[in-house]
Amino acid sequence: MGRSRGPRSVGDPAVPLRPVPMPPRDRLQPTWQHAVPGRISAALARSQQRPTGNWYVVAASRDLHPRSPLGRWVDGNELVLWRAADGGVAAGPGACPHLGARLCDGEVMHGRVVCRWHGLALGPEGFPGWAPYAAYDDGVLLWVRLDAVGGDAPSRRPYSGDRPPLAGSIDAVITTVGVCEPEDVIANRLDPWHGAWFHPYSFSHLRVAEDESDLDALVVDVTFRVSRRWGVPVRAVFTTPDRRTIAMHIRDGEGVGSVVETHATPLGTGTDGRPRxxxxxxxxxYSPRPGFAASRRIAAVARPLMQMAARRLWADDLAYAERRYSVRTRARPTSRC
Ligand code: FES
Ligand SMILES: [Fe+2]
Structure with a gap:
């Protein structure tokens, strides 16, 4: 009989937590001298040159059920998505070509979206006045290609970066909407220096590598806060695979291979005349630790916690992005205080 193991403790390499006490707020080193506006705007300008292939992320794969179509907006265009007969994703304009009913209110039958008003069934062959769009399900996110909107050369697939294997990872997707443009969302993430000041509940001991040999990758050493005393130190690298996406890859520390992909999708203009x-x-x-992601129970517990953490960060980061939009366009700021 093998010797039974006692409970794992901090200090055991199998436990990722480290005793990293949070610095008191008044001892936190200011970062503004490092967050040079010109450096951030130069990184943003480079990111805005990257092609998108006209692909837009519109929803989580998990949100699209076999029998219910999903309605979305991209840059003022109403879309409908549904599950095709092979389980893949299909998409097209969201208004029925007969009398304009919302197709997202319809149903899916035999891989076609069926209008609720008079039963017109629409599929890949299209209909006069209604042409389907290219759509792609990468297993985590749903993408739609809108060539009339995007302005880039179309690509067969979106330009997404490296990801961990789907089978060995736990994914969680959130969606939130702000009064700003996609570049304001990307600019927020291209300023990692705000992390420990603006999100002390999530980050501390943040240092951005000053090596500028690769201008397209921001390398950040940071401790993810678990409590005031304990944290998980990691090295993260930020890149922009296309001009509306910024990805953070964990390259060292716990969860190597994990990725956070942030996509900024323009919805159109709100009734106040401002962009959404x-x-x-x-x-x-992702973790190579035995059992990680294998258990549905772990995923069921982890997913809402991951979503909660992401929503908390984006409550602040959208305030940043909205403020940036107001400052650069001289629009009246969104009232928050
Ligand atoms: S409005 Fe869709 S079938 Fe008539
Ligand atoms: Fe942030």
Whole structure:
């Protein structure tokens, strides 16, 4: 009979927590001298040159059920998505070509979306006045290609970056909407220096590597806060695979291979005349630890916690993005205080 193991403790390499007490607020080193506006705007300008292939992230894969279509907006265009007969995703304009009913109120039958008003069934062959869009389900997120909107050369697939294997990871997606444009969302993430000041509940001991040999990758050493005393130190690398996406890869420390992909999708203009942008963020947590992601029970507990953490961060980061939009366009700021 093998010797039974006692409970694991902090200090055991199998336990990722480290005793990293949170610095008191008044001892936190200011970071503004490092967060050079010109450096952030230069990184943003480079990111805005990247092509998108006209692909837009519109929802989590998990949100699209076999029998119910899903309605979404991209840059003022109403869309409908549904599950095709092979289980893949299909998409098209959201208004019925007969009398304009919302197709997202219809149903899905035999891989076609069926209008609720008079039963017109629409599929890949299209209909006069209604042409389907290219759509792609990457297993975590749903993408739609809108060539008339995007302005780039179309690509067969979206330009997404590396991801951990789906089978070995736990994914969680959140969506939130702000009064800003996609570039304001990307600019927020291209300023990692705000992390420990603006999100002390999540980050501390943040240092951005000053090596500028690769201008397209921001390398950040940071401790994810678990409590005031304990944290998980990691090295994260931020890149922008396309101009509306910023990805954070964990390259060292606990969860190497995990990714947070943040997508900024323009929705259109609100009734106040200001732009609305959806932040659709997928966290793909990965660990080679035995049993991780294998248990549905772990995923069922972890997913809502991951979503809660992401929503908390984005409550602040959207305030940043909205403020940035107000400052650069001289629009009256969104009232928050
Ligand atoms: S409005 Fe859709 S079938 Fe008539
Ligand atoms: Fe932030």
């Amino acid at each position: 942008t959806a932040v659709i963020e997928a966290t793909m947590a």
